[in-house]
Amino acid sequence: MSNNKKMVDAITARDADFAQWYTDLCLKAELMDYSDVKGFIIYRPYGYAIWEGIQQDLNHRLKETGHQNVYMPLVIPESLFQKEKDHVEGFAPETAIITTTGVEELAERLIIRPTSETLFCTHYQKIVNSYRDLPKLYNQWCSVVRWEKTTRPFLRGKEFLWQEGHTAHATEDEARKETLDILDIYRDLGKELLAIPFVTGKKTEKEKFAGAIDTYSIEALMHDGQALQSGTTHYFGQEFAKAFDIKFQDENNQQQYAYQTSWGVSTRLIGAVIMVHGDDEGLVLPPYVAPTQIIIIPIQSHKEEVQEATNHLFKSLKQAGFRVSVDDSSKSPGWKFSEYEMKGVPVRIEIGPRDLEKGFVTLVTRYNREKHQVALNEVTSIMPQMLRSIHDALYNKAVEFVQENTYQAKTYDEFKAYIKKGGYVAMSISGEEAEVQIKKDTTATARVLPFDQTLITKTCPVTQKSATQTVWFARAY
Amino acid sequence: MSNNKKMVDAITARDADFAQWYTDLCLKAELMDYSDVKGFIIYRPYGYAIWEGIQQDLNHRLKETGHQNVYMPLVIPESLFQKEKDHVEGFAPETAIITTTGVEELAERLIIRPTSETLFCTHYQKIVNSYRDLPKLYNQWCSVVRWEKTTRPFLRGKEFLWQEGHTAHATEDEARKETLDILDIYRDLGKELLAIPFVTGKKTEKEKFAGAIDTYSIEALMHDGQALQSGTTHYFGQEFAKAFDIKFQDENNQQQYAYQTSWGVSTRLIGAVIMVHGDDEGLVLPPYVAPTQIIIIPIQSHKEEVQEATNHLFKSLKQAGFRVSVDDSSKSPGWKFSEYEMKGVPVRIEIGPRDLEKGFVTLVTRYNREKHQVALNEVTSIMPQMLRSIHDALYNKAVEFVQENTYQAKTYDEFKAYIKKGGYVAMSISGEEAEVQIKKDTTATARVLPFDQTLITKTCPVTQKSATQTVWFARAY
Numbered sequence: 001m002s003n004n005k006k007m008v009d010a011i012t013a014r015d016a017d018f019a020q021w022y023t024d025l026c027l028k029a030e031l032m033d034y035s036d037v038k039g040f041i042i043y044r045p046y047g048y049a050i051w052e053g054i055q056q057d058l059n060h061r062l063k064e065t066g067h068q069n070v071y072m073p074l075v076i077p078e079s080l081f082q083k084e085k086d087h088v089e090g091f092a093p094e095t096a097i098i099t100t101t102g103v104e105e106l107a108e109r110l111i112i113r114p115t116s117e118t119l120f121c122t123h124y125q126k127i128v129n130s131y132r133d134l135p136k137l138y139n140q141w142c143s144v145v146r147w148e149k150t151t152r153p154f155l156r157g158k159e160f161l162w163q164e165g166h167t168a169h170a171t172e173d174e175a176r177k178e179t180l181d182i183l184d185i186y187r188d189l190g191k192e193l194l195a196i197p198f199v200t201g202k203k204t205e206k207e208k209f210a211g212a213i214d215t216y217s218i219e220a221l222m223h224d225g226q227a228l229q230s231g232t233t234h235y236f237g238q239e240f241a242k243a244f245d246i247k248f249q250d251e252n253n254q255q256q257y258a259y260q261t262s263w264g265v266s267t268r269l270i271g272a273v274i275m276v277h278g279d280d281e282g283l284v285l286p287p288y289v290a291p292t293q294i295i296i297i298p299i300q301s302h303k304e305e306v307q308e309a310t311n312h313l314f315k316s317l318k319q320a321g322f323r324v325s326v327d328d329s330s331k332s333p334g335w336k337f338s339e340y341e342m343k344g345v346p347v348r349i350e351i352g353p354r355d356l357e358k359g360f361v362t363l364v365t366r367y368n369r370e371k372h373q374v375a376l377n378e379v380t381s382i383m384p385q386m387l388r389s390i391h392d393a394l395y396n397k398a399v400e401f402v403q404e405n406t407y408q409a410k411t412y413d414e415f416k417a418y419i420k421k422g423g424y425v426a427m428s429i430s431g432e433e434a435e436v437q438i439k440k441d442t443t444a445t446a447r448v449l450p451f452d453q454t455l456i457t458k459t460c461p462v463t464q465k466s467a468t469q470t471v472w473f474a475r476a477y
Numbered sequence: 478m479s480n481n482k483k484m485v486d487a488i489t490a491r492d493a494d495f496a497q498w499y500t501d502l503c504l505k506a507e508l509m510d511y512s513d514v515k516g517f518i519i520y521r522p523y524g525y526a527i528w529e530g531i532q533q534d535l536n537h538r539l540k541e542t543g544h545q546n547v548y549m550p551l552v553i554p555e556s557l558f559q560k561e562k563d564h565v566e567g568f569a570p571e572t573a574i575i576t577t578t579g580v581e582e583l584a585e586r587l588i589i590r591p592t593s594e595t596l597f598c599t600h601y602q603k604i605v606n607s608y609r610d611l612p613k614l615y616n617q618w619c620s621v622v623r624w625e626k627t628t629r630p631f632l633r634g635k636e637f638l639w640q641e642g643h644t645a646h647a648t649e650d651e652a653r654k655e656t657l658d659i660l661d662i663y664r665d666l667g668k669e670l671l672a673i674p675f676v677t678g679k680k681t682e683k684e685k686f687a688g689a690i691d692t693y694s695i696e697a698l699m700h701d702g703q704a705l706q707s708g709t710t711h712y713f714g715q716e717f718a719k720a721f722d723i724k725f726q727d728e729n730n731q732q733q734y735a736y737q738t739s740w741g742v743s744t745r746l747i748g749a750v751i752m753v754h755g756d757d758e759g760l761v762l763p764p765y766v767a768p769t770q771i772i773i774i775p776i777q778s779h780k781e782e783v784q785e786a787t788n789h790l791f792k793s794l795k796q797a798g799f800r801v802s803v804d805d806s807s808k809s810p811g812w813k814f815s816e817y818e819m820k821g822v823p824v825r826i827e828i829g830p831r832d833l834e835k836g837f838v839t840l841v842t843r844y845n846r847e848k849h850q851v852a853l854n855e856v857t858s859i860m861p862q863m864l865r866s867i868h869d870a871l872y873n874k875a876v877e878f879v880q881e882n883t884y885q886a887k888t889y890d891e892f893k894a895y896i897k898k899g900g901y902v903a904m905s906i907s908g909e910e911a912e913v914q915i916k917k918d919t920t921a922t923a924r925v926l927p928f929d930q931t932l933i934t935k936t937c938p939v940t941q942k943s944a945t946q947t948v949w950f951a952r953a954y
Contacts, residue, residue, distance in 0.1 A: 037550060069522065071519070072519055074620055096577075123519055
């Protein structure tokens with residue numbers, strides 16, 4: 001078991017240094033590697049496979065609800081980028097700009113898309129003419145570039161992978177409904193695929209997206225008590241349509257501006273999965289997004305009965321549709337146990353000669369490291385229920401964690417104490433003045449205005465003015 | 478039928494002006510649109526869906542053969558890009574370069590990847606240490622940027638979408654095998670998905686990839702007799718490994734440089750599909766890659782029996798796994814017929830009250846516009862065979878077209894006459910001197926050295942020197 005120890009020793013303990021634990025895990029589980037340019041990471045096969053799992057699931061949800069995939073150019077002419085005032089102010093400092101080719105300077109500088117509102121708007125301006133052309137429910141999967149100063153794998157990069165949806169509608173109601181429907185889709189993705197209970201709500205004026213009327217967010221609570229904004233949906237009203245002249249003839253032959261939305265989730269979700277479920281042994285992947293759901297490790301694999309049972313079980317599980325692998329390499333079983341725990345594979349199956357004599361194999365569930373003796377011929381039939389129960393256990397544990405770490409503050413002192421402990425703190429405040437003060441005093445930021453806006457106190461504990469809104473605060477990534 | 482006429486009139490006849498026909502079709506079938514930056518196109522939903530079909534099919538083939546997807550950064554530091562001499566010479570003029578952000582000049586210029594050999598090599602240098610780490614069979618789906626002067630939708634763009642595979646192996650044999658195995662996979666993709674018979678072979682020294690020892694290609698013959706290079710695979714030997722110091726310890730504890738390959742197909746395949754199968758009515762999509770395989774058009778859809786039959790048939794076909802849609806919009810049937818012919822939907826089903834009285838519906842196969850009366854309750858069960866026979870007919874037609882337009886030239890005059898007619902012309906030449914002369918005289922270029930290198934003549938008809946190789950020439954996109 002010395003190899004086993006060696007691998008585990010290489011990760012920092014989660015509660016000793018959460019940030020270091022996270023970085024260690026990203027590298028040791030072979031999710032990513034650094035490239036030669038700071039902030040641009042390499043998505044290694046195991047990390048990219050998690051992203052492919054997310055893509056596949058979300059793509060299905062989006063197509064079922066009538067969305068279509070497209071691909072817009074990587075570059076935005078600088079003049080086009082500057083058309084919507086708030087938007088350009090929000091993004092201009094973070095842009096990366098192509099000014100030249102290998103042989104000549106460009107006549108107009110080209111911005112690498114930090115987000116593609118301007119491109120979709122230009123296209124909609126051309127193809128939307130009548131109410132019959134609406135809605136347009138477009139989405140694209142791509143990478144974007146934002147020149148962030150502080151970067152961390154998956155959480156904040158100069159380049160990241162995401163989907164960006166951009167829709168145009170004939171009415172405000174329909175566009176507002178889309179903004180909230182997508183928020184529901186994101187929440188369901190969290191619950192059903194990632195085993196993460198996202199808190200949803202509206203962003204404050206201060207925190208909303210550059211150019212949006214309303215921004216909504218899904219927030220996840222990491223093990224260290226910090227929140228992670230994991231996706232956003234934006235209602236734009238007609239602001240972009242006016243800037244880009246996206247007009248259509250309505251049913252009464254009147255010219256109207258379209259109502260628009262945009263929304264996205266990114267590879268940041270991989271970071272959320274790591275920091276919500278991971279432990280000192282490494283990753284803990286929820287089974288429906290795990291690239292490998294089951295790893296079979298034969299013990300004394302030179303023995304014929306072990307080989308036979310391994311092949312038989314592998315085929316049976318694969319045929320039943322599970323993502324299953326066998327590791328019959330020459331490494332020691334202990335090394336392998338440690339390796340697949342590090343990689344967070346939900347179920348490990350140990351097939352050894354002694355168990356086999358009795359017709360059994362040993363299943364170990366990664367999240368709680370519990371051992372289960374299961375009859376060889378029952379493994380495949382119990383597997384759907386086993387994965388389901390693992391998923392549910394992870395989700396319920398994460399729900400409990402949110403509940404245990406969500407507080408209501410009636411005084412500013414209470415608020416500060418809770419924020420220090422970590423987690424969400426709900427407080428009713430007077431508005432942006434209080435929000436700014438809170439950030440200055442505690443580094444906590446407004447995560448969301450929950451949909452239930454019941455006031456906790458009538459007076460804002462920070463400014464002593466009338467409380468107008470209830471806000472969930474947290475320190476955040 | 479006046480609407481019908483109007484739509485069709487908008488496309489240039491294919492034999493009148495093939496280039497214009499192509500552009501008309503790309504726009505009218507709503508495959509793409511132009512953006513504000515020349516050479517960067519918008520992939521509209523219908524065009525992007527074709528790409529998604531290609532991705533899905535090829536991804537499956539690659540994963541089945543042990544390849545893994547990754548994602549490398551969008552940008553390459555200029556110093557890294559310059560590490561392999563031939564490679565940089567080939568690509569440097571076409572590069573787009575980020576020199577600044579919204580707030581400051583970059584310390585080192587960053588090249589937008591025109592291809593990612595240098596990035597994969599840098600990564601392999603870090604992660605390959607032992608023969609046990611090999612082979613590495615990585616692939617990525619992404620967009621690349623090459624600053625081309627002349628651009629055409631899907632065929633040649635400043636940005637295009639593709640997959641690029643990059644592999645590292647312990648032996649030359651294994652790497653050479655990979656190069657040819659992937660060529661076979663590409664050929665199978667053509668035959669089984671796109672109904673295109675790709676001609677395969679090696680590129681001449683003159684035409685090979687910058688940095689490669691050997692380049693292989695799949696070539697397709699367009700309706701106008703011009704060839705289209707549709708994908709390439711490259712054997713690099715150890716050249717990149719030496720430039721990037723990718724060494725591993727072999728089984729005898731000796732340090733060795735790795736042997737590498739790379740290979741790619743791009744959205745150019747969409748252009749091939751258009752130009753191989755399309756006709757004067759528009760696109761003709763092979764059924765297995767068609768985003769919509771079957772379009773159901775109810776005639777007099779207000780009649781209850783028509784509605785019922787439509788719903789019933791739609792559900793039945795969808796349940797059976799076909800990509801099927803219903804168009805019950807208020808447009809005239811004639812308009813719809815024309816629209817879906819333009820879009821190349823393989824099978825149209827017309828459901829009208831008169832046919833229904835007899836228990837029939839009318840199926841029209843797009844490629845030959847033949848009508849088939851089929852009993853309503855047999856449509857779903859005959860559909861697999863119908864799609865198969867459409868696919869086979871398209872493929873066989875394309876094979877015949879290649880056969881009819883492939884010539885052997887024993888004299889240079891013969892050669893020139895054939896090239897003028899269009900198609901492939903095989904000739905045995907002395908080498909690069911002849912190749913250069915041929916291009917100068919006829920604009921034809923060497924497409925491939927076929928695997929069967931039997932000489933047609935002993936003397937090169939161009940230089941009168943000894944013939945050393947048999948080459949297929951064609952004018953090409």
